[in-house]
Amino acid sequence: MLENIELSKKMNKDEYKKVMPGLTIELAALQREATQFGIPVMIVFEGWDAAGKGTLINRLIMPLDPRGFKVHPTSAPNEEERHRPFLWRFWTKIPAKGRLAIFDRSWYGRVLVERVDKLIGKDEVRSSIRDINSFERMLNDDGYLVIKLFLHISKETQKKRFEKLENNSSTKWKVNKDDWRHHKQYGKYYRAASEMLDATDTASAGWVVVEAEDEEYAVKKVYDTVIGALKKRIAEIHAHEKKKARAPEIILDRVTGSALDRVDLTVVLDKAGYETRVKKCQKRVRELEHEIYAKRIPVIVMYEGWDAAGKGGNIRRLTQNMDPRGYEVFPIAAPSSVELAHHYLWRFWNSIPKAGHIGIFDRTWYGRVLVERIEGFSPEPVWKRAFREINEAELHLAEFGTVLIKFWLHISPEEQLARFEERQNTVHKQWKITEEDWRNREKWDKYKEAVDETIYRTSTEYAPWTILEANCKYHARIKALETFIETVEKAVERR
C-alpha cells in the first residue's frame, strides 16, 4: 500500500485556515451523534517515528467532548502485559458504546517493532496477523467502527525531524538511540509495514495511509477520514442497512450426533473410594500449581453445566488445597450495564489469568451460545457468529501457551428434579433455588440441543470439552481433579 503514495502532497495554509473551523464543528456534532446512536469508535494511529502522531491526535481531539474519548498511548508491553496474550491489553481497552478510543500506536506493534527486532518468529507473525484480523472482525461485527491511519514520511524527512528535535534542548530527550537504530533500519521497517498493511487491510477495518510530510495536509486528511467514516456509519444506521450489511447469514454445517446422549450417567463412585482419592489428587494439584507458577504457564478452567449439577462443590474440591495466591474463581453472573456496553468478550478478557496463574470460571463466555441463545438475548446471527469468535479467542489464548480445560457437568433431568426438591425442603439450602431455576428446567430440551451444538462446534484440539458424569458428585469431582492433573502435567512436560 505504501508504493504508490505521493509524499509531496501539500495543503495551502490559507485554504487550511478557511476549511478547518467548519470541519471541527462537524466533527464535534458527529461525536455527539455517535454517542447518541451508541457507536463505539476506535481510531488507530500507526506510522513512522516523528511522523507527527502526537500533533495529529492533538488536533483531532481538540473539538471533541472530553467526556466521550480516551487516548491510549502504547509502548512496549510491560511485565503485566507480557504475561498475557498480546491482544489482552487492547481487549481490555476497547471503548463502551458511544465512546471513542484513540490508540497512539496499537496492536500493530506486534507485527512491526517486535517483528523487525526479531522478538517474534515467522510463525508468530503469521498467527498474530490472523489474530489481529479476527480481533477487528469481531469488533466490527459487534458494531464497533475501527478506523486505522498509517502516517507516512520518507527516510529523509524522518532524519530531518530527529535532528530538529535534538537541536532543541526541551525536546532533545525525545530522540534516543533506539530511534536512530530504527531510522537506519527504515528499509526493513518499510517492507514489514507494507506487508502488514496489505495483510490487514480488511473489509472490517481498512487502512488509510496519511501523507504526513505536510502538517496541514495530514490534519485535513485525518479529519476527512474520521468524518467520512462516522457519516457513513450513521447513514447506514439511518437507512437500516447496518444489519443487512454487517450481519450476513451464517451457514453452519449440520450437527451430527449428540454428545450428551452418549454419556453414561450410571457411573458411580462410593464415598470410601472418593475419600481415598480426593486427598491424593488435591495434593498433586497443589504441587502442579507450584510448577505452573515456576514455569509461568497460564491455566483456564471453565465450568458449565445444568443448574444443580454441582459446579460450586466441584470447584471447591478443585481449589480446596490450592494456594489462594495462585488462582482466582470468577463467578459469571448476568452482565452489568457497563459490561453490556462493551463487546461480550470484554469482561472475560478483563479476568484472563496471567502466566503462572489459574483462572477458574464458574460459567463462561459460552453463555453467549447457551443462555443468550435460548432466552433470546442474542439474535440468531449473533450467537451463530459466536462459535467462531470463541474458537478464535481460545486459539489466541492457547497459542500464548494457556492450558484450557472445559467442563460440562451433566446430570439427568430426573436427578435435577430430585436436587431441586431437596434444596426446597432443606432450610439452609433454600437460598440456592430460585424461580428462574424452575423456568430453565422447563426448557431442558432446547438447552440440550444448544449444549450438543456447542460441544460439537467448540471441541478443538487446543481446547477440548470434558463431560463430567455428575449424577454422582463424587465421580464428577474426582474426574475433574484427574482431568486437571493430566492436562496440566502434559503442559508442564512440554515446557
Add this chain to the structure above:
Amino acid sequence: MLENIELSKKMNKDEYKKVMPGLTIELAALQREATQFGIPVMIVFEGWDAAGKGTLINRLIMPLDPRGFKVHPTSAPNEEERHRPFLWRFWTKIPAKGRLAIFDRSWYGRVLVERVDKLIGKDEVRSSIRDINSFERMLNDDGYLVIKLFLHISKETQKKRFEKLENNSSTKWKVNKDDWRHHKQYGKYYRAASEMLDATDTASAGWVVVEAEDEEYAVKKVYDTVIGALKKRIAEIHAHEKKKARAPEIILDRVTGSALDRVDLTVVLDKAGYETRVKKCQKRVRELEHEIYAKRIPVIVMYEGWDAAGKGGNIRRLTQNMDPRGYEVFPIAAPSSVELAHHYLWRFWNSIPKAGHIGIFDRTWYGRVLVERIEGFSPEPVWKRAFREINEAELHLAEFGTVLIKFWLHISPEEQLARFEERQNTVHKQWKITEEDWRNREKWDKYKEAVDETIYRTSTEYAPWTILEANCKYHARIKALETFIETVEKAVERR
C-alpha cells in the same frame, strides 16, 4: 502488642474436628447476611514469613461463596504502583458493598519491609502511619468492616519451617535469600512490627494477634475473630446503633468571611491581549509537560465552578497544545451504580495520574461537599466528615510529590443568566443547557455558602484554591494557564 503473646497455645485435634464444621456453616451464613446488608469487609493478613498466611487464608475462604470475595496477594510494588502514592493500589482494590476482600499482606508492607530495608526514612514512616490510620478511619466511617490479623511465630519456628520447605523439592523455590536475610533480621522486624501494631491499633480498625505456631489453634482463632466481627457489625445494624456509634457529631469551627464576596468580577482582558498571551502560555505549558515527564512529577488540576462558568473551554485552552500522551481529562458525572457501591473516593483513586503525567478533573471529589450536600444525597455528618477526608487524601498525594492545582470558576448570577439564555437561543448550543441547570440556579445562595465553606476548610498550604474571575472568559483562561505555569515551575525547580 507482641510482648505478652504466648506462642505455646495449642488446640486439641479432636476438639478442632468437632467444632470446625459448625463454624464453617456459621461463617457461610454470615457472609450471606453481610451481602444482604451491603457490608463491605476487608480482612488483612500480616505476619512473619512462613507463619502460614496462605494456609490460613485457604481455610478461611473454603466455606465462602466465591462470587462474594477476592484474595489480593500483595508483593513489592511494581512499576505502575511505584508511580503513585503507596495507598493507591489499595484504594483501587477496596471491595464494593456486600463484598469481601482478603489481603495477603497489605499496606503495612510500607511500614515493615520498606522500613526495615531502609527504603523509606523516619519521616516517611511517621507520615505513612498517619496515612494508614486515616485510610482505615475513612473506610470504617463509610461502613467498611476492617479486620486485621497479625500471624505471630517465633524465630525458631520460622527457621524450622524454612528448612522444611527447603528439604522438599516441590517447595524449595519458596525460600530464597531474602527470606533468610529477613530471618536473620527477626529482631529488627520484631521491633518494627511491635511499633507498627501499637501505632495502628485504632478504634476504627484494631489488630488481633494470632498465635500461629499450632495450625489448628490459628485456624480456630481466625474463624472466631472474623465470625465475631461480622456478628457484632450485623447486630449493630439490627439495633440501629450503627449510625450513633460510627457517626459522632462533627463540630467544625465557624467559617469567617466569604472568599467569593471578595472576588473582583469586573476584571477584563480584551481579545487582542488574550491572543498575544495565550499562544505563549500554551507553548510554555507544553515545555513544562515535558519537564514534568522527565522529572516524574505527577500533576492534578481540579476544576470546579458554577454552571456555564466556562470550565470546558478553560480546560480546552489548557490542553490545546499539550502532548495527548502526557495528560488525561476525567469528566466527573453522577456516580454509576458500581461507584455508589464503593467509598466515594474510590473512583477518584482509580483515575490518579501516575508520576510524570497530568490528570485534569472536570468536577472533582468536592462534589461531596457541594452537590451532594445541597441536594441532600449525603446527610450532614457525611459531608461534614468529607472536609477532613479530602484534606487527608490531598496530603497523601502532596507528600508523594503531586502538584495540586484547584480552580473555582466564579461568575456572577447575572452573567450566568445571560449565558443560559444565549445557550437556549443558539441552535448548536442548546444541548449544553438542561432543566437541571435552571434548578441549580435557583439554589445559588445555598451553593455559595457551600463553596465559601469549602474554600475556607480545604485551602491548604499543599493544595490551595485559586479563584478564577470568569465573567471574562479570556481573563479566566489566561489566569488558569499562568497559575498552572507558575505552580509547576516551582515544583520543577524543587526537584
